[in-house]
Amino acid sequence: MELKSWYAEEKPWIIAGPCSAETEDQMMETVEGLVKQGFSTIRAGVWKPRTRPNSFEGVGEKAFPWIKQAKEVFKVKFAIEVASARHVELALQNDIDILWVGARTTVNPFNVQEIADALKGVKDKPVLVKNPVNPDLNLWIGALERIHQAGIQKIGAIHRGFSTYQESIYRNIPLWQIPLDLKSRYPELLLICDPSHIAGKRDLLFEIAQKAMNLRYDGLIIESHRSPDEAWSDAAQQLTPANLKLMLDKLQIRDLTIASAKLQNKLDQIRDEIDETDKELLEVLARRFELVKKVGNYKKEKNVAIFQLERWNAILKNRPEWGEKLQLNPDFVKTLYQSVHDESIRIQTDIYNE
Template sequence: MANNEKIQQLQHIDHQLAKLLEQRVQLTREFSTQEKSVDLSFLEEVSDENRTQIMEIFTLLNKPSSPKRTLLVSRDAQPESTIITSKGRSLGRTPQIIAGPCSVESEEQVMAVAEVLQEQGIKWMRGGAFKPRTSPYDFQGLGKRGLEILRLAGDQYDLRVISEVMHPADLEMAAEYLDVIQIGARNMQNFDLLKAAGKVQKPVLLKRGLSATLEEYLYAAEYILDAGNSEVILCERGIRTYEKWTRNTLDISAVPILKQETHLPVLVDITHSTGRKDLLLPMGRAALAAGADGIMLEVHPDPAKALSDSKQQINLEEFRHFMEQIRMMNHPSF
């Protein structure tokens, strides 16, 4: 048989197969919600030479397909945007500033920052009580005492306080002091912590992991919602790339993508994303221009003496200047 004839014959067989497969697909849909047994005994009629290959094809054809699940974090599940409210203040409605020291070091230090936040009209304060550090010899935070200090500052200066929790066993205790519980980048895929946070009746701020894709990030958030807590705040904090001139690389494109794909509020941590305080203002402007619901940054009374991340924190006067420049963008909420 000439090659042309063989090609024509193959095309004719493919045409017949396509029609038969279409019929098969239509019949298979009728079994989508019920079990069906697969009988491949008819393959005994196939020659030994070709049986294995044909069996592989039929095995693939009979492989059950998993229906695509609509994620709770998605706009398909909830078209309207989620608004997080704490003591009369909201995240997700108008842009907000969240500021405070990297680590809670003393009551005097936190109160000094809190006073300036109140002066500038800020209603959200961050501060680390439990500190995940790269080196075991670096300052690890004050723990519960740090939470107590944050609560004192929050009550005295009308601030909603946010701090990271690293272990599921600490969630219940931390919830007594915090208005928002933070899960940091290094714990983004700590699934036990995510599930436990889903059972706490407090908003959860989930930071994107250092090397996490947006899909992985959203699945991490899904763990919290699936466990019962719908009050989740996303925070882009930069990802690790080959660039050495910044601590991380701020993925500004993540902001509009997350806003389109999810109904959750999206913040940008402009301090950790670059690790350079000289870039805070342009990164803050970029984040807000991209549609972020707020920006986070670190403020310390005396950054040179800070027990963690001293080079990337700004002092109180620099923070006042930062706020002045941000307000020039005509953000009434600031």
Template sequence: MKLSATDTQVQAVVNEIRARGLTEHVSRGSELVIIGAMGDEDLLDASRFEILPGVERVTRIMKQYKIVSRDTHPAGSVISVRGIPLGGKQIQVIAGPCSVETQPQMADAAAMVAAAGCRMMRGGAFKPRTSPYAFQGLGVQGLDYLQTAARAHNLPVVTELMDVRMLDTFMEYDVDVIQIGARNMQNFDLLKEVGRVNKPIILKRGLSATINEWLMAAEYIAAGGNHNIIFCERGIRTFETAYRNVLDVTAIPVLKRETHLPVIVDPSHAGGKAWMVPALAQAAVAAGADGLLVEMHPNPPEAWCDADQALSAEQLTSLMATLRAIASAVGREL
């Protein structure tokens, strides 16, 4: 729309889109309003829209992922998590244990996460594990432990949803950010359901997913009406066996070019070893990541899940100091 376009003119375009049997997506920036039309594009006549009052130009977006495409929101999106911005200038570090174990463990972890300068906390109440005999998480009790510990330090929480049947429970416990794990990236029924709730969603990249498949998975969520999506690169599976996964740093600038949504990185699951995490985290921030998802534990050797990749409180504090310097060097802040 033109800079001078009025709300009435915007609504007229929306009405025209609906009259043709399509749905609209209105993106309001600080100056421009961009209206996207989703559906069968053959039903639209571009010339009819070009003559409507207030219309600057009509562009046909050929990408399959339309809502999450940067074409619909050139300035980039900032997602607010209880007032904490994800995207934009400030970089967020989300830290905490791989799995919720006990209330004392979570209380200690929350205090350490806050003391290190992190503004959000992670913790797994439901754990997808390769082995059916490995610890699967505490379930609903874990949600209670996580929220109790995090709220004491005013930390929003991030935790993984595995089963669509637990979505109502997540809403009941007021989970701040719902994480969709790598193994569920293409669980389309699950994606559709989280697309209907008003919660930020972290969408992890699948183990062997292409960038296009990842973007299309996000489009499933956005098509349901929830546009608060955060991409999370966590390493992909290749032929290499020297480390857990290959962190695809290249994906960060590619995604930042293709989508207006924030991009974060999970260096813990990529490297699989605590000693690798700082280098991978630093590379991610330097490459333009909007945040990090880092595993830490009050006593890493005693962790019930992924002990090898968990940072101690001292290691997390040291990493935060290094990341502040890198963020400053690339014109951002931690």
């Protein structure tokens, strides 16, 4: 997939607006508030795929006259989610400026291909693809490839976090390394963060948005409503236009490169130390897995099951505690040891299969 840089305006690109288009008054007042705060690209949900039935699933085609009116009055661009060929057809008929493919659609290659087929012949509309619900980089790349193969040149990715069964402060855990891996493979790909759907609540929005800026994301797509507490969907994660502007004004936008040779030399020196520390870390891991092999051979000899629940529960309890004493994030330590445990199970399984 060969991509070209296409967004030439000042970054970060901010796409802001309500989770859902609810009523004509709500749309017009929210857009007016956003325009007064300097925003010019508006998002709004026309169709809302919900996890469970009987939730508000958007007003559908009824929203298009409101969007048209807002575009004419306030001279803004509009972005909406599309989940089927029919959605694409209606969006194009109603001159929607930007389309995005939602997380629940990205997981299904058949649905993505249907959307891609409907987009063939479209030249100037940006199409953004949200990460799939579950952490699967190849699935995300596959969706982007299908849209690209349809002839779309203005293509981008939206990082909105990933579902997890684990307890978390986030609505969707960020797993920052996945979008960074995507960006490293496709440096020209426009990468946008969706703090609203990662956070799920207002008090985490700034933290996530700043992290995205620290990582040099190209923009943010974020939810804003005239009266967030009265929103028909996702009320807890929306801000008023004025509060959104206040939050974004506090963001520090990082430089992409280091201009000073002295600063670059210092950075290189620290990175050399990191490289040496990583080598030591890998040597320690190698020693640990050698011990795992000894354990596996002993269990096999004594006909003992590989998985020992009490031992695993003890590790889950005390390793984060040990890490915290070393000023390490306990959640990180827990995640680290889950990966170590998975590899330990694999090693011992291979021993049992010999």
